[in-house]
Amino acid sequence: MEKTKLTGRVVTPGDSEYEQARINNNLSFPKFPKIIVFCQNTKDVQNALKWARENHIPFRVRSGRHSYENFSLVNGGLIIDVSEMDRIKVNREKMIAKIEAGANLGKVYNKLWEYGTTIPAGTESSVGLVGLTLGGGIGMLTRLFGLTCDNLIEIEMVRASGSKGAELIKANKNHNSDLFWACCGGGGGNFGIVTSFTFKVHPISRVSVFSITWGWEDFEAVFNAWQNWAPHTDDRLTSEIEFKSKEVNQIIAQGEFVGTSSRLKQLLQPLTTTGSPTSVLIKEVPYIEAVRFFDDPSGNQSAHRKRSGSFLNKPFPKKAILTMKQFLEKAPNENSGIWHQSLGGAAGKVEPKKTAFYYRDAIIAQEYLATWNNPEEERENIRWIKELRSALSPYTTGDYVNWPDRQIKDWPTAYYGENFKRLREVKTAYDPFNTFKFPQSIPPYNSGFKKNRGAPFL
Ligand SMILES: Cc1cc2nc3c(=O)[nH]c(=O)nc-3n(C[C@H](O)[C@H](O)[C@H](O)COP(=O)(O)OP(=O)(O)OC[C@H]3O[C@@H](n4cnc5c(N)ncnc54)[C@H](O)[C@@H]3O)c2cc1C
Incomplete structure (x- = not known):
């Protein structure tokens, strides 16, 4: 039988485009693939998968390059990149x-x-x-x-x-x-x-957006007000809040309301009357301007990063809020932070087993962020994230699978809760030979997988 050939735009280490083609959004945990194929259509994707299987070459699939742990890259293997298929x-x-x-x-x-x-x-x-x-x-x-x-x-x-x-x-x-x-x-x-x-x-046509800023001295009061308000307010309003390192002295809450700015102003009262906001912005805009308002240019650029996360099923007690504060006081650099998004509303009305996304009861998604410039700072930043996650774990549950973290040993429970068993059944039915695998991939039933073993560094 004739051997399959790779089709599409193929980039290899000798090519001038290789360096740009190789890197992801996270510059830490760098990988050096042997071949990157930028597929132009479904046939190219099929050829790439067949080629990898015929030649027994490890491969990964990639699109937007934002995997926190670079699970879309592999050393010495093939990257099947679909980013040029974007019609x-x-x-x-x-x-x-x-x-x-x-x-x-x-x-x-x-x-x-x-x-x-x-x-x-x-x-x-x-x-x-x-x-x-x-x-x-x-x-x-x-x-x-x-x-x-x-x-x-x-x-x-x-x-x-x-x-x-x-x-x-x-x-x-x-x-x-x-x-x-x-x-x-x-x-x-x-x-x-x-x-x-x-x-x-x-x-969608017009929406209203807001941005409120406070200083460090309002830390406890602002977190408490936001966590008791954001998951329970009008379902048309979703918000985020970021606590940056003490050095930066800035707490920012932002959000989007599908409704008028005057109604948003009323809904925001529990926040605007807390502490002493240093700035309050509320405006009604065409929807696409709201999209641009939330788009953070620094997140779109490649950098050295470590991130992790968890969910809150109930509000944090004062002790947990003070723990966050202590960690941000001794953050390894000013680009460290703790970010939150309100859940509930339509996302919380779906039963946990109705889709594979298990944490439907969560009221807040909480993310731990560290970004640094000098590769030598990696160890310290990773340690800070690990210790922060662990210190808050008595008050949190799970982790969002889109915020993967190799440090989590029992990642199946953290990402999937009670849905892991069914996910393994589906994996066994559609990929029984475990062709699609990476350090925290769902294992089929015959793969010798053992829980709590952590993820190999491939
Ligand atoms: C700066 C930043 C901002 C973010 N903001 C948000 C946010 O607002 N909301 C949110 O929910 N998440 C957010 N995330 C997390 C994001 O959802 C995950 O990182 C997501 O996995 C990124 O997908 P990707 O296609 O960009 O990444 P990739 O690295 O290309 O892929 C991510 C994973 O999907 C797999 N994959 C890629 N293409 C395919 C394919 N065609 N078929 C099957 N599997 C594929 C990869 O193998 C890998 O395991 C953010 C992440 C970053 C770094």
Whole structure:
């Protein structure tokens, strides 16, 4: 039988584009792949998967390059990159959009806006829609329209069939419904290579946004006010709050309300009357301006990072708030912070086992962030994140699979709770030979997987 050839734009270490093609958003844990293929269509994806299988070459799938642990890269292997497959077709009558797997959030929001529509997704424009959706997807419309995956209608995916094949399949609520379930929160890279999504889209025109800033002295009062308000206020309002290191002396709450600025002003009273805000901004804007308002240019640029996270099912007691404060007082550098997004609303109305995204009861997603410039600072920053996560763990639960962290030993429970067992069943049905694997991938039943063993550093 004739051997399969790689098709698409192929980049190898001798090429001038290699360095740019190799790096991800996180410059730590660098990887040096042997070949990167930028697929242009589904056939290129199928050829790449077949080629890797025929030649027994390790491979990873990549789109927006934002995996915290660089799970979309592998040393000495093949990177199947779908980022140049980013066409989007909107059907305004049916209120659906077919989006190829390489589209990033910036492209998606701008294209859908041309039709006066959107989907609920994340805030930074360079994040890949595919990685974000497969892990759930949270952002500034979560409390109104649910997680990104809650708005999925259908997936097209290339799976590893037989011993060397690459089969294009569809999954929706009626067809391959177990795979569809798993793709709504089970995380990227586990079951096959998504080539396109079909989403339900929502009409959108004008929205209101806010930004409130306080100084360090209001730390406890502001956190307490926000946590008791944000997950329970009007479902049309989703917000985030970031506590930066003490050195920066800045606490910023921001959010988006699908309604008027005068109503938003009323809803914000529990925050604006807390402590002494140093600035308050409330304005009504066309939706696409709100998208730009939340897009953080520093997050879109590659940097040395360590991140981790967890969920809150109930408000933090004073002791936990003081723990956060102590950690931010001794943060390894000024770019360290603790970020939160309010959940509840539409995202919380779905049962934990209805999709693979288990933590539906969570009221807040909490993220620990460290960014540094000098590679020598890596150890200290990673230690700070590890100790912070551990110190807050008596008050938190799980971790969002889109914020993966190699340091978590029992990652199956942290990411999937009681849904891990069913995810393994789906994995066994669609990828029995464990063709799609990375340090924290879902193992099929015959793979000798042992829990609590941590993740190998591949
Ligand atoms: C700066 C920054 C901002 C973020 N903001 C948000 C946010 O607002 N909301 C939120 O929910 N999350 C956010 N995240 C987390 C984000 O959702 C995850 O990092 C997500 O996995 C990124 O997907 P990607 O396609 O960009 O990354 P990649 O690194 O390309 O891929 C991530 C994972 O998906 C797999 N994958 C990639 N392409 C495919 C494919 N075609 N088929 C199957 N698997 C595939 C990869 O193998 C990898 O395991 C943010 C992350 C960063 C770094």
